[in-house]
Amino acid sequence: MIQFVDVVKSYEQGNNALNGATLQVEDGEFVFLIGPSGSGKSTIIRLITGELKPTSGTVHVNGYNLERIRKREIPYLRRTVGVVFQDFRLINKMTVYENVAFAMRVVGAREKEIRERVPYVLELVGLESKMDRHPNEMSGGEQQRLAIARALVNNPSTIIADEPTGNLDPERSFEIMALLQEINNLGTTVLVVSHDQNLVELFGKRVIAIDEGVVVSDGLEEEEDIYETE
Ligand code: ADP
Numbered sequence: 001m002i003q004f005v006d007v008v009k010s011y012e013q014g015n016n017a018l019n020g021a022t023l024q025v026e027d028g029e030f031v032f033l034i035g036p037s038g039s040g041k042s043t044i045i046r047l048i049t050g051e052l053k054p055t056s057g058t059v060h061v062n063g064y065n066l067e068r069i070r071k072r073e074i075p076y077l078r079r080t081v082g083v084v085f086q087d088f089r090l091i092n093k094m095t096v097y098e099n100v101a102f103a104m105r106v107v108g109a110r111e112k113e114i115r116e117r118v119p120y121v122l123e124l125v126g127l128e129s130k131m132d133r134h135p136n137e138m139s140g141g142e143q144q145r146l147a148i149a150r151a152l153v154n155n156p157s158t159i160i161a162d163e164p165t166g167n168l169d170p171e172r173s174f175e176i177m178a179l180l181q182e183i184n185n186l187g188t189t190v191l192v193v194s195h196d197q198n199l200v201e202l203f204g205k206r207v208i209a210i211d212e213g214v215v216v217s218d219g220l221e222e223e224e225d226i227y228e229t230e
């Protein structure tokens with residue numbers, strides 16, 4: 001579960017990035033986080049991963065209290081949250097297989113586990129036939145799939161995708177969102193940060209909208225006419 005209660009975050013210079021943000025995402029949910037540039041979306045991601053601490057208010061992520069978390073606990077928190085970065089952060093010198101395997105090696109997985117798990121996640125994202133390629137020999141959509149495979153490989157309970165369709169055409173964007181939905185169906189909580197209003201509407205999921213560091217709406221994107229009379 002991800003829970004923010006009255007979270008304020010100020011950076012050393014400038015205004016508050018978050019101004020009392022309150023939101024809760026339950027285990028197993030699929031949620032879009034939307035808001036204009038500068039509204040605080042990246043700050044929310046960085047608070048979830050323990051990269052930042054709240055100035056005030058409380059942040060709980062998958063059983064960890066981010067105000068009180070000790071430095072040595074942060075790697076354990078991060079294993080519960082897989083992040084798919086906007087710029088992918090893939091390693092071009094390594095093959096597709098090695099990019100994913102590397103994420104397991106850094107958390108101390110055994111070779112036997114790596115040999116079993118990497119092909120499984122590459123198959124899940126549809127890259128099983130591209131294991132020996134290098135990221136710079138692949139399309140944007142394929143690189144995005146690889147970034148998702150790497151985020152998934154250590155079996156996190158939550159995946160955060162930062163603008164996963166930012167650089168893709170509508171068809172590829174739809175495929176990536178469908179993949180994230182499939183991952184959600186397998187039980188992983190999915191939080192997608194997106195600007196893409198059309199895509200958000202298409203998927204009919206819960207949408208948390210933020211502006212100027214506060215949650216301005218939270219619910220399903222479909223318009224409901226609650227004032228309708230008989
Ligand atoms: P978004 O991801 O929605 O574009 P951010 O969380 O990056 O928004 O930024 C929210 C606000 O915090 C913006 O006004 C931004 O300028 C400010 N901000 C973000 N990072 C820093 C930083 N490292 N130092 C100072 N101000 C920052």
